[in-house]
Amino acid sequence: MLNRALARQALAEAVGTAFLLMAVVGSGIAASRLSPDDTGLQLLENALVTGAALVAILCAIGPVSGAHLNPIVTMVDRWFGGISTGVAATYCAAQVIGAALGVMVANVMFDLDPIEWSTKIRDSGGQVVGEAVAVVGLLLVVFGVARSGRRTVAPFAVGAYVTAAYFFTSSTSFANPAVTLARTLSDSFSGIEPGSVPGFLGGQAAGAVIAVAVIAVLYPRARDVAADLVVPRPTDSVARGSS
Numbered sequence: 001m002l003n004r005a006l007a008r009q010a011l012a013e014a015v016g017t018a019f020l021l022m023a024v025v026g027s028g029i030a031a032s033r034l035s036p037d038d039t040g041l042q043l044l045e046n047a048l049v050t051g052a053a054l055v056a057i058l059c060a061i062g063p064v065s066g067a068h069l070n071p072i073v074t075m076v077d078r079w080f081g082g083i084s085t086g087v088a089a090t091y092c093a094a095q096v097i098g099a100a101l102g103v104m105v106a107n108v109m110f111d112l113d114p115i116e117w118s119t120k121i122r123d124s125g126g127q128v129v130g131e132a133v134a135v136v137g138l139l140l141v142v143f144g145v146a147r148s149g150r151r152t153v154a155p156f157a158v159g160a161y162v163t164a165a166y167f168f169t170s171s172t173s174f175a176n177p178a179v180t181l182a183r184t185l186s187d188s189f190s191g192i193e194p195g196s197v198p199g200f201l202g203g204q205a206a207g208a209v210i211a212v213a214v215i216a217v218l219y220p221r222a223r224d225v226a227a228d229l230v231v232p233r234p235t236d237s238v239a240r241g242s243s
Helices: 004-034 039-065 071-079 085-109 125-148 151-168 177-185 194-218 222-228
Strands: none
Touching (some): 004 085, 004 177, 039 151, 071 085, 071 125, 071 177, 071 194, 125 151, 177 194
16 A cells, blocks of 8 residues: 555656656647648657657656656666665556556547557667667666756756657657557557557667666766656655665
């Protein structure tokens, strides 16, 4: 049974991830309707809205849970000792649930069925590599900002990176297992066909392993700042305690 503090943190992760997916999927649907004949413009609209929304969400949710919004960030934070195993598991569950709910709300907002299984195939080897690259870059940004001591700029750095990675990675930078799974529920510009998910998850896992190794070399004291990912939060026994 969750204690009150952890329940509040889990709710923050679920709500934050839900709004992130509303931004990703909602802006994708809107972009395809506003610019039906220009894929590049659709991607630009999708990227700008996602990046801007991410900055706002990180600022709002960070003081409660640290605003991970991503199981990979949560698990790497656990690896470096920023949170306990129990907290990490709770965060991941909340993120997956919140992401699914966010997609369903986005679908409904645009007069679609709550669940529309995506038919958009994303299964090329290049896209899998793109996911690995996206994850390595994201984790380097997160840990690099924390290690520099300029944690107040983390939301802006992460938002800027995600916006850019939409364009410089072949996969358009999902870089998040919860996001990847949830986007199967929308047959829209931002969707991903369920059969393409294993490749994306594999690429993300590979990227996380590479990133952990690189972070350990570049930032030898990464464990000292792990508790402040992604946004500084008040230190408490729930977040740091053992499980």
